[in-house]
Amino acid sequence: MAEITKEKAAKAPKLADPIAATIDVGTQELIVRAQQLGIDTVFDRAEQMKPCAIGLQGICCKNCAMGPCRLPLPKDGIQGEDTRKGLCGATANTIAARNFARMVAAGAAAHSDHGRGVAEVFLAAARKETDAYKIKDTIKLLSIAPHFGVATTVEVDGETKDRDIYEIAVEVGELALAEWGKPDGELIYLKRAPKPLYEKWKKMGVLPRNIDREIVEIMHRTHMGVDQDYKNITKQCTRASLADGWGGSMLATDLQDVLFGTPTPLQAEANLGIMKEDHVNIIVHGHEPILSEMIVATAQKPEMIEYAKSKGAKGIQLGGICCTANEIFQRHGVPQAGTFLQQELAIITGACDAMVVDVQCVFQNLANVAKCFHTKLITTHPIARMEQNNVMHIEFDEHHAIEDADRIVRMAIDNFENRGADVMIPPYKSAAIGGFGVESIEYHLGGTFRGTYFTLNDNIINGRIRGIAGVVGCNNARTRHNEAHIKIVKELIKNDVIVLTTGCNGIACAMEGLLTPESAAVHCGPGLSEICETVGIPPVLHLGSCVDNSRILLAATEVVKAGGLGKDLCDLPAAGSAPEWMSEKAISIGQYFVSSGVYTVFGLHLPTSGAPVFHDYLSTEMEKIYGGKWDLEADPIKHAHLMIAHIDKKRKELGIDKARERVLMDMADRQALEA
Ligand code: SF4
Ligand code: MSK
Numbered sequence: 086m087a088e089i090t091k092e093k094a095a096k097a098p099k100l101a102d103p104i105a106a107t108i109d110v111g112t113q114e115l116i117v118r119a120q121q122l123g124i125d126t127v128f129d130r131a132e133q134m135k136p137c138a139i140g141l142q143g144i145c146c147k148n149c150a151m152g153p154c155r156l157p158l159p160k161d162g163i164q165g166e167d168t169r170k171g172l173c174g175a176t177a178n179t180i181a182a183r184n185f186a187r188m189v190a191a192g193a194a195a196h197s198d199h200g201r202g203v204a205e206v207f208l209a210a211a212r213k214e215t216d217a218y219k220i221k222d223t224i225k226l227l228s229i230a231p232h233f234g235v236a237t238t239v240e241v242d243g244e245t246k247d248r249d250i251y252e253i254a255v256e257v258g259e260l261a262l263a264e265w266g267k268p269d270g271e272l273i274y275l276k277r278a279p280k281p282l283y284e285k286w287k288k289m290g291v292l293p294r295n296i297d298r299e300i301v302e303i304m305h306r307t308h309m310g311v312d313q314d315y316k317n318i319t320k321q322c323t324r325a326s327l328a329d330g331w332g333g334s335m336l337a338t339d340l341q342d343v344l345f346g347t348p349t350p351l352q353a354e355a356n357l358g359i360m361k362e363d364h365v366n367i368i369v370h371g372h373e374p375i376l377s378e379m380i381v382a383t384a385q386k387p388e389m390i391e392y393a394k395s396k397g398a399k400g401i402q403l404g405g406i407c408c409t410a411n412e413i414f415q416r417h418g419v420p421q422a423g424t425f426l427q428q429e430l431a432i433i434t435g436a437c438d439a440m441v442v443d444v445q446c447v448f449q450n451l452a453n454v455a456k457c458f459h460t461k462l463i464t465t466h467p468i469a470r471m472e473q474n475n476v477m478h479i480e481f482d483e484h485h486a487i488e489d490a491d492r493i494v495r496m497a498i499d500n501f502e503n504r505g506a507d508v509m510i511p512p513y514k515s516a517a518i519g520g521f522g523v524e525s526i527e528y529h530l531g532g533t534f535r536g537t538y539f540t541l542n543d544n545i546i547n548g549r550i551r552g553i554a555g556v557v558g559c560n561n562a563r564t565r566h567n568e569a570h571i572k573i574v575k576e577l578i579k580n581d582v583i584v585l586t587t588g589c590n591g592i593a594c595a596m597e598g599l600l601t602p603e604s605a606a607v608h609c610g611p612g613l614s615e616i617c618e619t620v621g622i623p624p625v626l627h628l629g630s631c632v633d634n635s636r637i638l639l640a641a642t643e644v645v646k647a648g649g650l651g652k653d654l655c656d657l658p659a660a661g662s663a664p665e666w667m668s669e670k671a672i673s674i675g676q677y678f679v680s681s682g683v684y685t686v687f688g689l690h691l692p693t694s695g696a697p698v699f700h701d702y703l704s705t706e707m708e709k710i711y712g713g714k715w716d717l718e719a720d721p722i723k724h725a726h727l728m729i730a731h732i733d734k735k736r737k738e739l740g741i742d743k744a745r746e747r748v749l750m751d752m753a754d755r756q757a758l759e760a
Pocket of ligand 2 (some may be wrong): 372407410427445558560587588589630631667668
């Protein structure tokens, strides 16, 4: 290992303080190892490059070549009229709203293009054009077919018969794929929302027509000299984001469930300690399960394991990073190697024989890190390649997916013998249970008698569960890795708020041991702890990947349907949070949560603060229209308490605030009251 001399240290760029960079000990150890080896990671680069303060506030416009026009806030704040404007006269509100809208467009595009890819593979499977993918979960297919108006039975000679599953799948697949570009109408899944919410969207004129059109329209509207009213731009943000949450993402989730199986709870492990020194380690990173499903199936084949043994390994260890981790964790119990910020570190262990990536959240610097080790870095998606020449591209295609996966896994096995002796896998990992969804929440917290979310609702009404929080999203190197995720989630469950998690928050919670039923007794308030103990569930339910935020929308809709907690999502004692967001997808998710009536708090900052009027519109005015609002709080404890205060406000409006006070009284309190 390279020594750091005094001279080198004097000339060296500023390096991250590992303890300030992350709360995770294994991650700290690997940051130190990278620094000792002279390999920079995102944590160091965050020290060396600070963000532009004007861009951070959303008030830099580069939408035409007369700019960039930068509109910094005056030092003493805005006194009187805000006269800031770009060369064309665009105000700070217009510029911030246009920038925000382009983030929504990019985020919605990423989720929805993922969904489109799944729909194409789904249709190929339905038409039996591929051997690699099959219609696996017929129950899920039969449950979604009616939304598309596809009949599941047929009348033959006066008798009702079940239709052929593949025939149904072809019709569903064709209609699903049409959602991206149909010439008229509105998105099919919008009607899955509670009726008052759907009517609200209709009245406001924000029902998405098709997925692609809403994204394209944002790009048109935000072109120089088009839409110059932040309120009108925000309206299109809502329409495009709904095309994501209730469109592309929801279709991705449903069609993936049909192709690969609807998740049910299962146990695995999380953190980089899942990698094994004596195994071939393959890390799969990115988002689309089209790739990872094939890698999982191939790596588990007995002949592959034998091949690995023939090369001196004891077996094959798969691990996931980012949402690919969530996808293969929730369906196969494949361990999660780490969150977004740990991707370079997986290679820095020296034990990563292949890292296979597809789309989204993949650092280009992985190529530079891989160069320092034996790791094969393999890109697989036609739209996501890297310029560095040590990166191999094996294009994955549903028509030869088995052969592609076979080639990739064999390449990793062949690379095992090239591994250097200097391997360092931090020995930390936690047990985690994942694989919850709309269906399994109903199974665990629903009433078999009523077959709905009745038991969950009952426990919210009686106050054992104070409310529901959806805590989701990324890591961000501008804040301490996982700290806000964990502090916020712990504060929520301590206050009897059950947490639904997706994305990198889900992985952070898994690493912290919060996805186990046992964690309830340690971290939860008395009400939630009692429920978790009785039902045997963790206080933090892992619902999957970023596209699976659609599961949160549908679970919340089921709560409304079960009754007793209002008629719309905005009536629920519920709140959303993205503590360490960084992706444009998070902005799209935030916008569709808010437009669906959810109070949504982001950590760090929002790229709207430089335009206070627009910023205020996203909270105060959006709430008047949709019942949900954006909020911002960087301090994790205050952040959690904003959510709890909102939940309590909703409990009061529903008239169930007193029930909670009663349930939290112990026997002595009750006796004192009776006396
Ligand atoms: Fe400047 Fe207007 Fe061009 Fe933006 S569109 S860069 S504000 S001139
Ligand atoms: S992977 S979008 S860092 S959650 Fe979906 Fe994690 Fe955020 Fe990527």
